[in-house]
Amino acid sequence: MAEVELPPLTPQQKEVSDLFVDRIRVAIKRDGGMSFSEYMQRSLYEPGLGYYVNGFSKLGKNGDFITxxxxxxxxxxxxxxxxxxxxxxxxxxxxxxxxxxxxxxxxxxxxxxxxxxxxxxxxxxxxxxxxxxxxxxxxxxxxxxxxxxxxxxxxxxxxxxxxxxxxxxxxLDAFAVERFRIVDGQPERIMVGASDNSFYSYPAADDQIKETVSAIERDCDRAFAEGYESEYCALxxxxxxxxxxxxxxxxxxxxxxxxxxxxYYAPNKPTGTLRCFFRHTLHSDPFARAAVQDITAxxxxxxxxxxxxxxxxxxxxxxxxxxxxxxxxxxxxxxxxxxxxxxxxxxxxxxxxxxxxxxxxxxxxxxxxxxxxxxxxxxxxxxxxxxxxxx
Ligand SMILES: C[S@@+](CC[C@H](N)C(=O)[O-])C[C@H]1O[C@@H](n2cnc3c(N)ncnc32)[C@H](O)[C@@H]1O
The missing domain is CATH 3.40.50.12710 (Rossmann fold)
Structure with missing residues (x-):
């Protein structure tokens, strides 16, 4: 997905987003990383702050999507x-x-x-x-x-x-997904880390992900290529x-x-289907506009x-x-x-x-x-x- 310029945050949205980012940063520091599914779950549902519970408009012209x-x-x-x-x-x-x-x-x-x-x-x-x-x-x-x-x-x-x-x-498209990437021929779990001013993702070896992704590959009759990235929903x-x-x-x-x-897992979807929406702008960065944008797969x-x-x-x-x-x-x-x-x-x-x-x-x-x-x-x-x- 090409990079896009996102609409600005209102001061109220910025306040909520900053509070959320601080909270996640503390958790990542404490635990040494966070699975993508936990990050997505908290972005959408963190009590008082998450996208679905923070009180900002979601539907219609002033929101993020029209159903x-x-x-x-x-x-x-x-x-x-x-x-x-x-x-x-x-x-x-x-x-x-x-x-x-x-x-x-x-x-x-x-x-x-x-x-x-x-x-x-x-x-x-x-x-x-x-x-x-x-x-x-x-x-x-x-x-x-x-x-x-x-x-x-x-x-x-x-x-x-x-x-x-x-x-x-x-x-169901709001249910948090686990993300994976193929590294050296093996599926690894995508984790979320925190630097001074942003979040980033990185893959880490994980036996449970290996099992789940191998089962998906068997169902699809093909092995995923090096660097292939996608997601599945364990919920x-x-x-x-x-x-x-x-x-x-x-x-x-x-x-x-x-x-x-x-x-879903076709070769022409090498980065999966995760999408983010902020005020009707579609983009691919789950860490931008944290907690005030919709994340969906x-x-x-x-x-x-x-x-x-x-x-x-x-x-x-x-x-x-x-x-x-x-x-x-x-x-x-x-x-x-x-x-x-x-x-x-x-x-x-x-x-x-x-x-x-x-x-x-x-x-x-x-x-x-x-x-x-x-x-x-x-x-x-x-x-x-x-x-x-x-x-
Ligand atoms: C994209 S909106 C769709 C709304 C409505 N069904 C429609 O078609 O217009 C998603 C809806 O699901 C709710 N929601 C999100 N996650 C949910 C969950 N885990 N369980 C139940 N409702 C959820 C949201 O608050 C919102 O009302």
Missing amino acids: APEISEHFAVCLANQCTQVFDAIGKADILEFGGGSGRLAADLLKTLLQKNSLPLSYQILEVSPELQQEQRQLIECELPADVCSKVVWLNRLPEKFNGVVLANEV VAPWWQSLARCIESGAVIICDYGSDRRQ DVDFTSVAVAATEAGLELQGYSPLSEFMLSLDVLDHHKQKLQALDKREQLAATGQLKRVILSQEMGDRFMVIGFSKGIDAPLKGFSRADWSRLL
Whole structure:
């Protein structure tokens, strides 16, 4: 990724970032280094300072990214269509959304389900960010009738038992990743060190990394070249273990940037997929703008499928977002919507739909994977295309 000039920090952002840097510097000095995964985890979630918990704007024009539900309601309408199929199969049930962002997905999904007379028993949001929780509450209370709002609850941990639909849009890409580099033919763990005025990364020999990376190489049928750098997420398997334990029946739909394992570790990605965003500027330096920028990595959907099926769920399908939305009748919804709009509004609405399902940005790089437990019929979202054979 070419070097880019980053927008300046506000004084408040600088204060938070400096405090975070001091704290990490102390930990690195004390321990003689820090794994990249610990650095990423703390950059995103360090209490009071980390990106998701420090109170600065994250979503929309003033934030760092715009997600599919923020572009238009088309995505939420499709998910509502998927939810009704699951509700029909298992009876009245709940929705659990991981990482609710601004609350836009929850609000549009509930509006659509209200129109379909197919509201869930409850809409549960598991959100790590206190300020986003607050934003979600405000948006939902502003846009939905009180009896629907009363169905929305915020959780701090997974429920004991769950029947219904679990959704996670652009959440798994925030899970901290372990980075590695091939040095003298061997995978080494990328560590973070601190110099007087910055952090830097360096590789260090590590048996556990060797084992994990060798397993990835075996899966991909090739050895990584000297200097090849990439990452893997060790948090996916334990996440699925705890999620699967509480699901009695229903479906899990995960949407994110990513690919199957062979594509993820392709030779044409010699530095992996780690990306950073600061005020909509994409760059590759995880140490710049520490704690006030988003750090994310693509999702290895093969690891997601393996972890979920090992935890007892059934893989239902894997497809690009565009195909998933077309399977869930996005065009019918769009045609109906256009009827109520004037020419200028129609153009704007069509532009939004194109942005979600046609663009290089999302439609084909953004993937959806679905799992089920206790449902006989295949999930409708994968009826047009199922690329599971690639996983
Ligand atoms: C990129 S935003 C996506 C928001 C929303 N799903 C959307 O599509 O607009 C990531 C969301 O996940 C939340 N989040 C980040 N890490 C999380 C975690 N480990 N568990 C649950 N939520 C998390 C963030 O606070 C934020 O709400």
